[in-house]
Structure formats: structure tokens, C-alpha cells
Amino acid sequence: xxxxxxxxxxxxxxxxxxxxxxxxxxxxxxxxxxxxxxxxxxxxxxxxxxxxxxxxxxxxxxxxxxxxxxxxxxxxxxxxxxxxxxxxxxxxxxxxxxxxxxxxxxxxxxxxxxxxxxxxxxxxxxxxxxxxxxxxxxxxxxxxxxxxxxxxxxxxxxxxxxxxxxxxxxxxxxxxxxx
Numbered sequence: 001x002x003x004x005x006x007x008x009x010x011x012x013x014x015x016x017x018x019x020x021x022x023x024x025x026x027x028x029x030x031x032x033x034x035x036x037x038x039x040x041x042x043x044x045x046x047x048x049x050x051x052x053x054x055x056x057x058x059x060x061x062x063x064x065x066x067x068x069x070x071x072x073x074x075x076x077x078x079x080x081x082x083x084x085x086x087x088x089x090x091x092x093x094x095x096x097x098x099x100x101x102x103x104x105x106x107x108x109x110x111x112x113x114x115x116x117x118x119x120x121x122x123x124x125x126x127x128x129x130x131x132x133x134x135x136x137x138x139x140x141x142x143x144x145x146x147x148x149x150x151x152x153x154x155x156x157x158x159x160x161x162x163x164x165x166x167x168x169x170x171x172x173x174x175x176x177x178x179x
Contacts, residue, residue: 004068012064019060020076027053038155044142047152050130051159052166057102058125059167062117063174067106069116070125074102090141097136101129117175119168126164130156 008016027049034049057077061070078098081090090097105125108114114121134156138144144152 007066007068008064008072012066012069015063016060016069016073017076019056019063020073020080023053023056023073024077024080026056041151041155042148043144043152043155044134044137046137047130047134047156048159050133050156051126051161051163053163054101054126054129054133054160055163055167055170057105057129058122058164059170061102061105061109061125062122062167062171065116067110070102070105070109070129071099072102074099093140097133097140100136101132104128104132117168117171119165122168122171123161123164126162126167127157127160130160130163 005013030049030052031045034045038045038048057070057073060073075095075098078095081094081098082092105128108125108128109116109121114124116122116125131153134152138149138152142152
């Protein structure tokens with residue numbers, strides 16, 4: 001782990017920690033709003049809202065642009081949720097449900113040699129991160145019947161793609177400002 005962290009500067013680690021914190025902070029608000037849409041469809045609110053809090057994971061990976069950045073953001077989010085008890089009652093399973101979407105994004109970028117700041121990479125990364133989160137939470141907690149599960153996956157893919165595109169827009173603005 002120490003060797004892995006040596007690839008990141010102090011600035012990189014601060015950016016990753018900020019993205020993780022923003023993702024955790026935004027989640028309760030966005031999920032509450034999403035429940036208004038997903039409640040009547042009998043699907044979890046996180047499937048629709050997920051793209052908007054996974055956006056921070058994609059944005060952080062693009063800003064830092066180093067292998068393992070998305071995984072590290074997910075791991076920090078899991079530790080934050082466990083330590084502070086901010087959101088949900090997932091307990092120790094949070095280590096998986098928060099870290100694996102980031103790992104999936106890093107593996108996607110590595111396997112297809114995608115640049116983390118690329119528009120299509122951020123779009124597909126957002127989809128993958130959120131669909132991974134939807135799959136994991138359904139597998140561990142919800143165990144939805146087929147139709148609500150497919151609706152949940154579809155909503156997750158849609159919002160994940162939108163979250164990836166929003167992350168691209170923010171990343172583009174930051175680059176123009178040279179931040």
C-alpha cells in the first residue's frame with residue numbers, strides 16, 4: 001500500500017480526499033430528491049441518484065489522472081462512511097459497495113487504455129461505476145424482482161452517463177482555468 005501511495009503527490013491525495021468527501025456529502029441530498037421519481041417505480045433512489053455522486057469519483061480520477069485514483073476515492077469514501085456513519089446502514093459491506101465502483105473504473109481505463117480526462121472515458125466510467133453500485137447494492141441488500149431490477153439498472157446507466165458527462169464539463173472548465 002505504501003508503494004502504491006508513493007505514486008501520488010500530496011496535492012493528488014488532497015484532491016482525491018476532497019472528491020471522496022464531496023461524493024459522501026452530496027449523496028443524502030441527491031438520493032432524497034431521487035426518491036420522488038424512483039419511489040413510484042419501486043426501485044432504490046440510489047440507482048437514479050448514483051450518477052450524481054459517482055460523478056465525484058470520475059472527476060477526481062480525471063483531475064489526478066493516475067492509475068488507482070478512482071479506487072482510492074472509493075476506498076476513502078468507504079472509510080469516511082464507516083468512521084463517521086454519515087449515510088446508510090451498510091456497515092462493513094460499505095468497503096465493497098464504495099470501493100468496487102472505483103476499482104471497476106480503474107480497470108476499465110487500464111484495460112481499454114482510456115485517458116481519464118477523455119469525454120467518452122468519463123461517460124463510460126460513470127456508467128460503469130453506477131451500474132456496478134446498483135448491482136452490488138441489489139445483490140447485497142435489495143434483491144429486487146427482475147423488472148424493477150432492470151429498471152434500476154437502466155436508471156443507473158442513464159444517471160451514471162450523465163454524471164460522467166457532468167464530470168467532463170467540470171474537468172474541462174478547470175483545465176481552461178488552469179487549476
